Amino acid sequence: MGIFYLFLFILIILQIKFAITIKLAVRKLEKNQITQELAENFLKKIRSVWWVPYTTKYFNLMRKGYALIYVSQEVSEETKKKLLSMMKFRLVKGI
Structure with a gap:
C-alpha cells in the first residue's frame, strides 16, 4: 500500500507542476509581443x-x-507546425 500512495503523491505533484508550467508559459505570451524566440x-x-x-x-x-503564436507574423511557419503537432500529441482538441 505504501508504494501506491507514493505513486499517487508523485502523480499529484507532477499534475501541479504541469499546470503551473502551462499557466506561466501562456501568461508570458500574453504579456509580451510574440517573436520567434518567445515562440521557441x-x-x-x-x-x-x-x-x-x-x-x-x-x-x-x-x-x-x-x-x-498562430496569428503572429513574426513566427515562422515551421515553428507553427511544430506547435500544432505538439498540441495534437498532448491531445488538445479544437485547434
Whole structure:
C-alpha cells in the first residue's frame, strides 16, 4: 500500500507542476509581443509537460497559447507546425 500512495503523491505533484508550467508559459505570451524566440521558448516549456491536466481550464490555456503564436507574423511557419503537432500529441482538441 505504501508504494501506491507514493505513486499517487508523485502523480499529484507532477499534475501541479504541469499546470503551473502551462499557466506561466501562456501568461508570458500574453504579456509580451510574440517573436520567434518567445515562440521557441513556449515550445521548450510545453515539451517538458508530459500531459495536460484534464480540465477545461488548461486545455483552453493551451489553445490560447497556440492562437497567440498562430496569428503572429513574426513566427515562422515551421515553428507553427511544430506547435500544432505538439498540441495534437498532448491531445488538445479544437485547434
